[in-house]
Structures are given as C-alpha cells and as structure tokens.
Amino acid sequence: MKPAPFDYHAPQSLAEATGLLARLDNAKVIAGGQSLGPMMNFRYVIADHLVDLGGIAEIAGITLAGDTLRIGAMTRQRELEFSDLVARRCPLLKAALKQVGHRQTRNRGTFGGSVAHFDPASEQPMMCAAHDAVIEIASARGVRRVPFAQFGLDFMTTALAPDEILAAIEIPLWPQGHGWGFHEFARRHGDFAIVASAALLTLGPDGRIVRASLTLAGVAVVPVRLREAEAALVGRAPEPAVLGAAADLAGAIEPLADIHASVDYRRHLARVLTERALGDAAARAAARTTP
Amino acid sequence: MSAKRQISVEVNGAPRQAEIEPRLTLADFLRHTLDLTGTHVGCEHGVCGACTVLIDGRSARSCLTFAVQVDGRALTTIEGLGPAPGMLGVLQEAFQRHHALQCGFCTPGMLTTLTELLNDNPDPTEDEVREVITGNLCRCTGYSGIVAAALDAARRLREGEA
Numbered sequence: 445m446k447p448a449p450f451d452y453h454a455p456q457s458l459a460e461a462t463g464l465l466a467r468l469d470n471a472k473v474i475a476g477g478q479s480l481g482p483m484m485n486f487r488y489v490i491a492d493h494l495v496d497l498g499g500i501a502e503i504a505g506i507t508l509a510g511d512t513l514r515i516g517a518m519t520r521q522r523e524l525e526f527s528d529l530v531a532r533r534c535p536l537l538k539a540a541l542k543q544v545g546h547r548q549t550r551n552r553g554t555f556g557g558s559v560a561h562f563d564p565a566s567e568q569p570m571m572c573a574a575h576d577a578v579i580e581i582a583s584a585r586g587v588r589r590v591p592f593a594q595f596g597l598d599f600m601t602t603a604l605a606p607d608e609i610l611a612a613i614e615i616p617l618w619p620q621g622h623g624w625g626f627h628e629f630a631r632r633h634g635d636f637a638i639v640a641s642a643a644l645l646t647l648g649p650d651g652r653i654v655r656a657s658l659t660l661a662g663v664a665v666v667p668v669r670l671r672e673a674e675a676a677l678v679g680r681a682p683e684p685a686v687l688g689a690a691a692d693l694a695g696a697i698e699p700l701a702d703i704h705a706s707v708d709y710r711r712h713l714a715r716v717l718t719e720r721a722l723g724d725a726a727a728r729a730a731a732r733t734t735p
Numbered sequence: 736m737s738a739k740r741q742i743s744v745e746v747n748g749a750p751r752q753a754e755i756e757p758r759l760t761l762a763d764f765l766r767h768t769l770d771l772t773g774t775h776v777g778c779e780h781g782v783c784g785a786c787t788v789l790i791d792g793r794s795a796r797s798c799l800t801f802a803v804q805v806d807g808r809a810l811t812t813i814e815g816l817g818p819a820p821g822m823l824g825v826l827q828e829a830f831q832r833h834h835a836l837q838c839g840f841c842t843p844g845m846l847t848t849l850t851e852l853l854n855d856n857p858d859p860t861e862d863e864v865r866e867v868i869t870g871n872l873c874r875c876t877g878y879s880g881i882v883a884a885a886l887d888a889a890r891r892l893r894e895g896e897a
Contacts, residue, residue, distance in 0.1 A: 445758050446779060449737040452757035452803050474804075481799030482780035485760075494757065498804060522793070546870025548784060548848060551793040552800065633869040 447484040453495045458502055458582055458611060461495055465607045466584035468493045473609055475518060475557030478549045503556070503611050506530065513537075513615040517556020521545070521568075524555060533617050536574065536624040536642055540567040543626075546634045559595075560610045562602050562666075565636035567628070569596060570661035572613060573669055574642045579603075580612040587611070599665035618655075622646045623729025625721035629713050631704070637662040638705045641694065641717035643725040645682065651730070653677045658690065658718060663699035663710055670694055670718075682726035691719035742806040746771070747815025757803045761795075762786045764802035765812055773813035773843050777872070784871035787844035788812050794851040813843035816850060825896050826850060829888035830881070837875035844871045849885045857893050861886060 453468075455461040465471055471493035474480050483489040497503065497518050504518035506527055513534055515524070524530050525541045544550060544558070544567050558568040559579065572579070572592040579595045581588050581604060595603050604610060618624075628640035644657040656677040658670040673693035680686045695715025701707045743752045746769060753768050762779075765771045765788065777783035779798045786797040789811035817824050823831070826849060836842045845868060852859060852867045859867075864885045865878070873881065 445756065445760070445763060447758040447760075449756065449758050451737045452740060452801070454803075477799050477801070477804070478781060478796075481796075484758075485780050485798065494801075496804060546784070547851070547867050548787050548794040548796050548870050549781065549799075551790075552795050633866055 448490040450491050450494045454499050456499050458500055462582055462584045464495050471495055476553040478553040479561045511617045513617055515555050515613045517610045517612055519555050521550035521553045537571050539626040540571050543567055543628050556610045562600050564665050565662040570659055570667040573667035574657050574659040575615045578614040581608050582611040583608040596666040618644055621732040623725035625724030627717040627720045639710055639713035641721045643721035645725040645729045647729045652681050660714055687722040691715050694718035740803050745809040755802050759802045760798050761800040761802045762797035771812050771814050775840055775843050784844040785841050787847045789847050794848045825891050826888040829884040833880045833884035835880040835884040841871055841873040853889055
C-alpha cells in the first residue's frame with residue numbers, strides 16, 4: 445500500500461460533507477481521485493481523513509437554467525464529453541473535454557475536481573476562464589459565489605479555504621450561432637497541454653465581431669485571458685489579417701519555460717494555435733452553425 | 736492506524752466481501768486480497784493503464800481508485816472477460832491472431848479498455864481505437880497489432896460471432 449493511512453468518510457449530502465470538513469483536522473476532499481490519487485500514492489499528500497464526495501447526488505449533473513449551464517462539481521468528465529446539451533449549447537467545452545486525459549480517467553475524473561485541483565495546463569480551469577464562469581463554494585458557514593477571475597490565485601492555488609467544497613460551476617452560455625475554436629499541442633493525446641488556445645466569437649448582423657474571448661493554458665500559473673487581443677478584434681471584420689494580428693498578440697506573451705518547452709517555443713505555439721482557433725471560430729460564426 | 740471498513744462487491748459475477756484498510760487501492764485489493772493477479776500494476780500513478788479494470792462496465796485505473804470507493808459496485812477484471820473459465824473471448828482471440836501482445840504486461844489493461852470501447856461503439860474507426868488506447872502504454876508491439884485486433888474483433892462481433 446503506497447498511500448499513508450487515513451480514515452475514510454462517505455457523506456451522502458453536501459451538508460454532511462461540509463460538517464465533516466468543519467470538524468476534522470487535516471482532511472482532504474476526494475472527487476474523482478485522478479489527480480489526488482497519484483499525489484497520495486507518491487505521499488505528496490498525507491491526509492488524516494479522506495472525505496469522498498462520490499455519494500453526494502446533489503452536486504452531480506448538468507442542468508440548463510436560462511442561458512446558464514450549471515455543472516455539479518461531481519459531474520464526471522465523461523458525462524460532459526457525451527452530453528447532448530453540452531454539444532449543442534457549449535461546443536467549445538466538449539472539444540476541450542476530449543483532450544482531458546484518457547477514457548479511463550474521464551470515466552472517474554470530475555469537472556469540479558479538476559477546477560479545484562487547478563493545474564495550469566488543464567483544459568477545465570481554462571474553460572472556466574474562457575466562459576467567465578462563476579464558482580459556487582459551500583461550507584458549514586454558508587454558500588458563496590466567486591467569479592473565476594477571483595477564484596484562481598496562483599500555481600495550483602485557489603480561493604478555496606480548507607473547510608470549503610467546490611459545489612458547482614456556472615457557465616454563462618454564448619448565444620446560438622457563436623463561433624468557437626480549440627487547438628492544443630501535447631506530446632501525446634490526453635497529456636497535459638504544452639499550450640492550448642481557445643477562441644469564442646460572436647458576429648453582428650453586419651458580419652463584424654461584436655464579442656470575443658481568447659484564452660491560453662499551459663503558458664502561465666493560471667489560465668490567461670488575452671484581453672488586449674480580444675479588444676483589438678471587436679468591431680472588425682473577421683478577415684485573416686485581423687485574426688493574424690490578434691494571434692500576434694498571443695505570441696507576444698511572456699510564458700513560463702519548463703522541461704517540456706522553452707519560452708520561445710511556447711510563444712510560437714501560442715501564436716500558431718490562437719490563429720487556428722480564431723480561424724475556426726470565425727468560420728463557424730460566419731456559417732452560423734455553432735456545433 | 737485507520738479504521739477498517741467492510742465492503743461488498745461483485746467481481747466477475749461473484750459476490751465478494753472483505754474488511755480492508757481505506758488506503759488499499761482497488762488494484763491491490765484485487766491482487767492481494769482476492770488473488771486476482773491478472774490485473775497488472777505498472778506505474779501506480781495513473782500513467783501506464785496496465786491496471787485498468789471495469790467498474791459497472793466503465794474502464795478505470797484501479798491504482799487511482801480506493802477499494803472502499805467501489806463498495807456495492809460490479810467489477811470486471813481480465814479474469815472475467817472470457818465466456819467461461821479457460822476460454823478466450825472474441826477480442827482475446829483477435830489479440831492472439833494479430834500478435835497484439837508480446838510480453839503481455841499491458842494486455843489486461845488493453846483488453847478491458849477495448850472491451851468498453853466495443854460495447855459503447857461496435858463500429859469504431861482506426862482513429863477511435865488509437866485514441867482510446869492512448870491511456871495504455873505498450874512497449875513491445877508498436878500498437879499496430881493491437882489496433883488490427885480491435886478492428887477485427889469489432890467486425891466479428893458485428894457479424895454475430897460470440
């Protein structure tokens with residue numbers, strides 16, 4: 445047995461789970477366990493108590509409320525990948541989910557678990573950034589809702605306090621007919637992205653861009669929204685020169701280097717992948733066929 | 736020392752009960768508690784896919800699942816894939832026919848993963864087969880035989896071979 449010993453708790457409600465976190469010392473929450481599992485096997489994480497959210501039905505599932513997609517934290521990645529609702533209304537999320545790990549890990553891994561884990565190269569926090577998601581957080585002290593921009597603080601660090609549980613993610617949907625694009629480079633399908641780029645575009649009746657969202661993952665300690673490039677796109681026709689200029693701004697970031705890729709290579713990928721993502725988004729928006 | 740817990744599971748169709756430590760992974764539970772050593776343990780951190788089993792028909796890495804988490808579930812391991820003890824299923828026979836294994840270490844994970852794929856999608860493309868086994872490392876075959884075996888088995892299953 446590789447992990448250090450712990451006591452196991454299997455609460456059946458969110459209230460029971462937050463009650464456990466409020467009273468137990470050195471407790472960790474386990475969702476799908478696809479990131480926590482390796483960390484426990486390596487003993488990077490040694491917890492006295494493991495609180496398993498797997499039995500809490502109230503925080504699993506996908507619902508549509510108006511123009512907001514509400515994803516319970518315990519929704520398995522597989523369920524999102526194969527959801528008709530996600531495919532129809534949030535196709536960028538579906539495209540990104542297909543790049544998350546492998547079939548075996550998506551069967552267990554959860555959306556909320558990945559957002560709480562907050563790996564800088566993960567597609568799921570990136571999707572929260574791209575869509576300006578709102579994170580719903582529960583504790584024995586009550587429920588609070590945090591905009592994603594204030595949720596992700598630093599490398600693998602979020603606004604979650606030790607007694608809090610990420611309960612749901614709310615994604616404000618883009619209008620029908622929006623365009624989207626997603627491109628990622630990894631050494632092997634399912635590996636963490638070296639760089640990933642996501643684009644969302646809405647065109648006005650005159651064919652000009654009225655709204656844009658550009659997001660990169662794998663380049664910094666948190667997912668990066670390219671606000672300057674987004675602003676440069678609004679009001680312009682989605683012509684190759686305009687999209688290329690926005691992609692040039694993506695290629696001007698100051699990325700991190702690690703054993704997988706240098707600063708220069710990540711800049712190159714950021715530019716190329718953003719140009720491709722924007723091109724796909726513009727073509728889909730022009731065709732008015734979101735999926 | 737942590738409190739032990741009682742679990743009841745169905746393994747390859749047979750009910751099994753055990754009292755276990757919470758930190759016991761499903762892989763170690765299968766191999767050490769139940770003596771089902773067909774499930775192989777490679778990296779023990781979710782990278783190699785050798786330990787893949789089916790939990791209620793869904794493939795999962797048994798090294799990243801604690802046995803206490805599968806209380807009440809139905810598990811299928813490599814020992815349960817054949818139609819009867821000592822007999823090979825269509826996918827296993829295709830592996831033999833296409834030389835889809837050499838050392839055999841990755842094979843239990845490949846077979847459980849591809850069993851789920853063929854249940855979900857009886858007519859996968861080569862790309863779909865290749866994508867689904869990105870989570871399973873094989874260092875002998877170069878994957879070509881595995882892909883050929885999966886496509887051959889899919890065809891035979893569609894044509895009604897049991």
